[in-house]
Amino acid sequence: MSWELQNNLDSKKEIREVYGNTLESMIKEGKDIMVCDSDLVGSSGAGKIFETYKENSVNFGICEQNMIAAAASMSVMGYKPFVHSFSPFVSRRVMDQVYVSAGFSKNDLHIYASEPGFWSQYNGATHTTFEDFAIMRSIPEITVVSPSDPVTFAWVMRYYAEHGGVFYNRCTRRNIPMIYKEGSTFAYGKSNLIMEGSDVLIIAEGSMVADALEAAKRLKDRGISVGVIDLLFIKPLDKELIDQEVRKYKLVISVENHNIYGGIGEAIGAELALQHADCEFRRLGVHDRYGQVGTVDYLKDIYQISSEHIVKTALEYVEHHE
Amino acid sequence: MMRQVDNREYATAIRAVISEMFVARGDGHIGGSFSIADVMAVLFNKYLREDPKDWFVLSKGHAGPAYYACLYLQKKISKKDITTLNANGTILPSHPDRNLTPGVQCSTGSLGQGISQAVGIAYANKLKKTGALVYCIVGDGELNEGETYEALEFASNKKLNNLIICIDSNKKQVDGLIKDVSCDYDYQKLFEGLDLTVHMILGNDVEEIDDTLSEILAADDGNCHVLVLNTIKGKGISYFEDAENCHHVTFNETELKELTKYRMENEGAVKHVLGITE
Incomplete structure (x- = not known):
């Protein structure tokens, strides 16, 4: 594992471009890739x-x-299948197929679940998943990842192509900031401590990592020392890093583009309880709501998971404890 | 694989082994296990090859006992396992598990998924030019599941000429007759409408099944073929054939006697198939 941070959020890349390019290079390298889609x-x-x-x-x-059952079964002939659709159609609609024909059958399958949560934007509730972590986390032996940027997204694809297994890779298709430098590598099951501090620790998943970094910057301006963890692996959870880091902070905030039920807040909260962690804990996530149409910024605001809300949550704690 | 024994005797042996499993267990999916015994006999006795390795997918996974009977007759599972159906720690769960039972190629039992697995495997074999064939048995009740049509569309689109789909048309599902619970299918029109080649045949007649499969393989016409097997649920023991519903039965004393009688009367067939001479 060797990653390096970009140190600013200015350079961006479209994830869909990364998806196509990474698949193409792996095919050119002679990997037995099978790219599947559903229209x-x-x-x-x-x-x-x-x-x-x-x-x-x-x-x-x-x-x-x-598609899920057939693609997963193609792996019996040595293919590494990659399937894609918008997140609800490769999670809610196909949970049993993922469970039986991929997981239970011990077949290989990489699921690119695109436009999760508020990234569904103008497609509304039918196309919004605030429950897919919960669905996928509960299936045995499935790896659930939420890449924060183009570099982590591509690394996950390549890791799967090398090692197989069932991966639920949840990520937008859009232009999002590069958190890491090109060529960075990561480790299976490991989260990344991308900022160290001493007062508030923000643990974020996926594109919320960029919001966490923005919030951290603003909190720093107010004299608050902030740490940030890019979770990357929703399952397995990097308990080691979490246990080690939470001891250094007074407040831990989890942030997710997902329902608070069954999401990372619950997973981290359980870990804090099991470790008798001596810190306050707040979880930011969608409070049991269905999706709706709107821009990303509007939806983040409606669901109270924007960088603004992270800052507000941290400040409320600090003011209360001053 | 060369024909080892008479297909009819193989089918009888399958039913006798299933009977032994059910007597030991006390309950089981007898209706659908018995209705497919004849097609299973033809496939396992004559068609499924080791080289290239053909694939068999029991999409109607609840007929697992029929699959296990064939694997026993092929000596892939042992005699002592036969009496452990669904017992704690068994390698013979009611629905097939490819990671648990020697010889089982696909994990099925969630209706609709086996046929999807079969089209995926057939397409992969076609791309890899292995020459292998895929045989898939689908229940008529299973056709309630929308996923089966997704799989059939795919089979049609990809012209999966290495896939032969057998529909076990025993006309009954758990809650009653297919035509009452679901609808009165016209299989000929339905599958022809999906641009598949359809064969409406007597599904408990080993000769008709054998002849049809031979014709399909000899013709090699580039199409995916569907055999609609007109079968009788519980076929083999008239008591169950006549029953209103024998999908899954917890056997009473009379029924256990029927099964035991069938097994005893046909022990010779089992031994013959296994190649054991008295």
């Missing part, structure tokens, strides 16, 4: 794979249940 070939960023590499791609049509 969203033009959306995932893997469109060029379907045009150019017919032997390495298959469009299942709007048949996600069949």
Whole structure:
């Protein structure tokens, strides 16, 4: 594991471009990749794979249940299948197929669940997942990841292609900031402590890591020392890092683009209780609501999970304890 | 694989082994296990090859005992396992588990998924040009599941000529007749409508099954073929054939006697198939 931070959030990359490019390079390297989609070939960023590499791609049509079971089963012939759809159609709709035909069968499957949570934007509740961590975390032996940036996203894809297993890779397709420098590598099951402090520790998942860094900057301006953990692995949880770090802080805040039920707040909260951690704990997440249409900023605000809300939560604690 | 024994005798042996499992267990999915015994006999006796390794997918996973009977007759599982169906720590769970039972190739039992697994495996084999064939048995009740049509569309689109789908049309599901609980299917039109080649045949007639499979393989016409097997649920023991519902039965004394009688009367077939001479 060797990663380096960008140190600013100015350079960005489109995840869908990373998806297509990473798949293409792995195919060119001779890896036995099978890229699958369910009528969203033009959306995932893997469109060029379907045009150019017919032997390495298959469009299942709007048949996600069949896609999950069929794609996972293709791994019996040595393929490493990658499937994509918008997050609800590769989580809520197919939980049993993931459970039986992928997990229980010990087949290989990489699920790219795109536009999770508020990233569904104008598609509303039907296309919004605030429950997919809960669904996927509860299936035995499934790896659940929430990359914070293009570099972690690509690393997860390559890790799966090398090692197999069942991966639920939950990430937007959009242009998001690079948190890490190109070429950084990570370790399976390990979270990344990307900022060290002493007062408040923010543990964030996925694109919320960028919001956590913004919040940290603003809190620093107010004289508060902040640490940030990029969780990356939702399951398995990096208990070692969490146990080690939480002891150094007075307040721990978890932030997630997910329902508070079954999400990272619950997972971290349970860990803090098990370790008898001597710190305050706040969890920011969606409070049992369905999705709705809107811009990302509007939705973050409605669900009270923006950097603004992280700052507010930290300040409320500090003011109360001054 | 060369034909080892008469298909009819193989089918009888399958039913006798299933009977032994059920007597030991006291309950089981007898209806659907017995209705497919004839097609299972033809496939395991004559068609499934080791090289190239053909695939068998029991999409209607609740008929697991019929699968286990074949694996026993092929000596992939042992005699002592036969009496452990669903017992604690068994390697014979009611629904097949590819990571638990020697010879089981796919984990099925969640209806609709086996046929999806079969189309995936068939497509992968086609791309890899292995020459292997995939045989998949789907229940007629299972066709209630929307996923089966997703899989059939895929089979049609990819012209999976290495996949043969057998529909066990025993006309009954848990809650009653298929036509009452679901609808009155016209399989010919339904599957032809999906651009698949359909064969409506007597599903408890080993000769008709054997002839149809031979014709399909000889023709090699580039299409995916569907055999609609007109079967009788519980076929083999008239007591169960006549029952209103024998999907899953907790056997009473009379029923246990029927099963024991069948097993005793047909022990010779089992031994013959196993190649044991008295």
